[in-house]
Amino acid sequence: MTPLEMLAVLVAGMAAGTINTVVGSGTLITFPVLLAFGLPPVTANVSNTIGLVPGSISGVIGYRRELAGQGGRLARLGVASLVGGLVGAVLLLRLPEGAFTAIVPVLIILALILVVVQPRLSRWVARRRERDDSAAPEHGGPVLFAAVCATGVYGGYFGAAQGVLLMGLLGVFVHDDLQRLNAVKNVLALIVNAVAAVFFLVVAEVSWQAVALIAVGSIVGGQIGAKAGRRLPPAVLRGVIVVVGLVAVARLLLG
Template identity: 45%
Template structure:
C-alpha cells in the first residue's frame, strides 16, 4: 500500500465517523473503500471492524446518564453479545472466504435497506411506547443473540437492528438507543480480540483509520443538529445499493 492509499483510507474513515454520528451507516463507505484499495473482502471486513471500534466508546459515554438502574440488564445483554459476537466472528474466520464473497453483496444490500427504513422504525417505536417493561421477554434474548451473530460476522447497520429489537422489547426508544450502544461496543470488542489474534488484519490501515474514525465521530456529534439527515441517509443508501450491485458482479 502507498502513502496515498493510507491517506484515502483515513479520509474515508473520518467521513465514516461523521456519518455514524449523524445518520449511521459509516461501514457502508469504509468497507468498500478498503476493498477498492486492494484488500480482499474478508480482510477488508475485519480491518473495518477493528478500525471503527473506538467510535463505539464515544456512544457509550454519550449515553452514560441513561444507564442508571440498568446494571443487571446491561450485564445480561452483554453476556448475550459476547456469545453472539464470538459465534459470528468464528463463523467468518472458519468458513471459506468464497462463502463470504458470495453473501457480502446481500449483506451490504440488506444493511442499506435497513438504513433506509430506520426513520420508519423509529417513528413506529415512538408511537408504541407504553412505559418501561419490568421483565425482559425471552424472545428478546434470542433476537439479540442473532443480531450480535450478524454483528460479529459483518455488522453493517447492526445499530439499526438493535434499536428495532430493543425498542420492541424494552418499550422505551431512548433507553433502547442507549442500551444499543453498550451491546454494539461489547460486540465490537469481541471482534477486536478475535480478529486481532486470528484474522488477516491490515494494521497499517487500522493505524490511520481508527483515530480518524474517532475524530469523525466527535465532529459528527458536534454538527449532527445542523445537518439534515434525510439527504445524507438517501446518499448513503444509494451508495450502499450501488456497492452491493458492484460486489455481486465482481465476486
C-alpha cells in the same frame, strides 16, 4: 496505500464513527473504500471491524449520561451481544472466503433496506408506545435477549446496519426514552465489535495501516456523532450510506 488513499480511508473512518454513533451502518462507508483500494473482502472486513472499535468506545463515552441507571440492562443484553459476536466472528473465518463474497452482497442489500425504512420503523415504534402503556420487562424479556444474540452473530460476521437492527429491537421490547436506548445500542454494538476484534487479532490477517487510519478517524467521528450528529440531515446521511453500499455490492459482484 498512496497518501490520497490514506486520506480517503481516514475520512471514511470519521464518517463511519459519526454514523455508527447516531444510527449505525458506518461499515457501509469504510468497507467499500477498503475494497476499492484492493484489500481482499475478508481482510477488509476484519480490518474494518478492528479499526472501528476505538470509534465505538468514543461514541459510548459521548453517550455516558444516557447510560446512567442502565447497568442491569447492559449486563443482561451485553452477554447476548458477546456470545453472538463471537459466533459471528468464528463463522467469518470458518466459512470459505467464497461464502463471504456470496453472502455479503445480500447482507448489504438488506442493510440498505433497513437504513431506508429506519424512519418509518422509528415512527412505528413511537406509535406503538403511545397505544400500549402496559408494563414491559425492564430488560425486554427472553425474546429480546435471543434477538440481540442473533443480531450479534450478524454483527460479528459483517455488521453493517447492526445499530439499526438493535434500535428497532430495543424500541419494540423496552419502554424507555429513545436517546437512552441509543446509548444502549452503542454499548451492545461495541461489545460485538470488540469481541470479534479480539478474536481476529489472534487468528486473522489484518491490514494494520487500514486499522490505524480507521481508528483515528472513527474516534473523532464518535465524538462528532455524540455531540452534533443529531443535527445532520438524516436524509443526507442515508443517501450517502445507500450510495456507498451499492458501490460495495457492485465491487463484490463484479470483482
